[in-house]
Amino acid sequence: MKILKPDPRLADFIQAECGKKSWQGIITRVWPNTKYVDVIVTGTMSQYIPTLDYYSNGLPLVCTMYASSECYFGVNLNPLCKPSEVSYTLIPTMCYYEFLPVNRANENEALPSSTRSLNDKEQQELVELVDVKLGQEYELVVTTYAGLYRYRVGDVLRVAGFKNKAPQFNFVCRKNVVLSIDSDKTDEVELQNAMKNAVTHLVPFDATVSEYTSYADTTTIPGHYVLYWELTLNGTTQIPPCVFEDCCLAIEESLNSVYRQGRVSDKSIGPLEIKIVEQGTFDKLMDYAISLGASINQYKTPRCVKFAPVVELLNSRVASSYFSPKCPKWVPGHKQWINNNNSQN
Structure with a gap:
């Protein structure tokens, strides 16, 4: 308090900006001299790019370095490149x-x-x-x-x-972020790409998926994939159930042929389910992880959960759920071709 002095005019300005209906461009509105946003947008973090663009009015998203709690590894020698082109020199x-x-x-x-x-x-x-x-x-x-x-x-x-x-x-x-019910295996990259295809159905309603995770539910017969979505709703139009069902189908259509054969031919995998959770659910998930000893600086939302208490926490906050309305497309014989090709390699 010996250094900082009250600035009522600045406080009123910030309150007025944050009190507006839309927070689009809030970063540049509050900090007009901002030149870039230093952030991680590789891997599954790429899902936050639209949100960052929304809040920053399209400022450059800069990934400067590659590091972990074990060690610093490398740097991005072209920090102003597109997020999809980020590479690190070790x-x-x-x-x-x-x-x-x-x-x-x-x-x-x-x-x-x-x-x-x-x-x-x-x-x-x-x-x-x-x-x-x-x-x-x-x-x-x-x-x-x-x-x-x-x-x-x-x-x-x-x-x-x-x-x-x-x-x-x-x-x-x-590595090893894998969903599997039968012989299918869905990794983190495939799931993220499927998510990108699905969320396009939410665009007309001005809605986005702020956080998500997944779970291979084997308590049902047959087992099925479950995705937990926490939404950010910017629009006023209610999203009809058929839109979420279309999202379910879009995800299934984006998954590999082994999964789709299990759904269509073998009947060993049940319809994919999307569960919409209440606002703040993933904050509670982070709080729970930290209470078990996770570092708040290193915490990232898990893209696949298996730990029973975590699944229970998510299920306790489900507001609605939707299933894929039909089977995805699948071409018979494709899985056999893949297996033969792998064995030859």
């Missing part, structure tokens, strides 16, 4: 990098997300930083100055190019 003095080749088309051997060590076979497959190949995906493994040895960070990276001879990487997803 700094070799930060830690010792190794890379485990990833084949996300077949992850039956995937380890639990809590496992951070490598088995003997995986240690033999590790690739050095200088040996990574353009376009290949790898799981990042680091040995740090703090004492972590061949530690699996859990991030999947794709080699996007090179700066001189230094590899540059796109962040793809977190």
